[in-house]
Amino acid sequence: MSDNSFLSVEDVTSGYGMIEVLFDISMEVEKGQFVVLIGPNGAGKTTLLRSIMGIVPPQKGRVYHSGDDVTDLNPEQMLQRNISYVPQERNIFAEMSVEDNLEMGAYSYEGDPEERLELIFQVFPILKERLDQEAGTLSGGQRQMLAISRGIMMEPELLILDEPTSGLQPNLVTDVMDSIVELQEKDDMTILLVAQTDQAIREADFGYLIRSGEIVLGTEGDKLLESDEVMDLYFGG
Numbered sequence: 001m002s003d004n005s006f007l008s009v010e011d012v013t014s015g016y017g018m019i020e021v022l023f024d025i026s027m028e029v030e031k032g033q034f035v036v037l038i039g040p041n042g043a044g045k046t047t048l049l050r051s052i053m054g055i056v057p058p059q060k061g062r063v064y065h066s067g068d069d070v071t072d073l074n075p076e077q078m079l080q081r082n083i084s085y086v087p088q089e090r091n092i093f094a095e096m097s098v099e100d101n102l103e104m105g106a107y108s109y110e111g112d113p114e115e116r117l118e119l120i121f122q123v124f125p126i127l128k129e130r131l132d133q134e135a136g137t138l139s140g141g142q143r144q145m146l147a148i149s150r151g152i153m154m155e156p157e158l159l160i161l162d163e164p165t166s167g168l169q170p171n172l173v174t175d176v177m178d179s180i181v182e183l184q185e186k187d188d189m190t191i192l193l194v195a196q197t198d199q200a201i202r203e204a205d206f207g208y209l210i211r212s213g214e215i216v217l218g219t220e221g222d223k224l225l226e227s228d229e230v231m232d233l234y235f236g237g
């Protein structure tokens with residue numbers, strides 16, 4: 001673990017029952033960094049996030065947060081450490097209003113939820129217009145904005161996002177990514193994000209390429225795009 005390490009994954013092997021998915025994964029995220037995970041479908045990116053969050057406990061290896069061993073913590077305990085996880089399945093309560101969804105995101109927040117709402121409305125003004133609407137009736141893009149917003153209501157120190165732009169129309173992909181970067185700057189957040197777009201990679205301070213459950217490359221964001229393998233993955237060569 002480096003001295004600056006905020007989140008550190010050391011030699012983690014993980015999977016589902018007898019199925020091993022990750023093999024000896026080690027990675028670091030420093031405070032304030034924007035770090036991306038990239039790799040082909042099925043490489044294990046989601047499993048890595050789940051292993052960090054305690055949803056899929058590692059079979060081997062350790063996870064550290066701010067120097068504390070958090071390997072055996074459950075997702076709720078990770079949340080209490082101010083780590084927010086926005087999974088790929090847009091995690092919203094469809095039958096509840098947009099406002100109630102946002103308030104639920106702040107249930108353990110000790111600051112002023114109104115200030116958080118103001119920040120969110122600056123970045124996603126559409127949510128302000130839809131506050132009373134049932135979340136399940138939002139468009140896919142709006143649901144994704146709501147899921148991200150719920151994740152930041154608690155003013156997380158670390159925000160973990162799994163493919164936040166998946167399934168969005170191309171024009172929204174750029175908007176949502178821009179918003180995430182804006183939020184990071186406004187909030188001084190650390191971000192770990194499974195990226196699908198070259199824009200996310202360009203924005204990143206650092207990135208890891210995962211293939212078949214192993215990290216095959218870890219380098220600065222702009223250098224990632226110099227890798228042939230990354231170019232193949234995102235631009236087909």
Ligand code: ATP
Nearest residue numbers: 016019021039040041042043044045046047048088
């Ligand atoms: P994608 O980009 O498609 O989301 P990924 O890199 O996030 O892929 P994972 O979702 O972590 O990859 O999946 C890695 C491997 O683990 C795949 O072979 C997948 O089939 C398997 N897997 C994922 N979830 C489960 C599960 N609940 N039970 C058993 N195997 C699983």
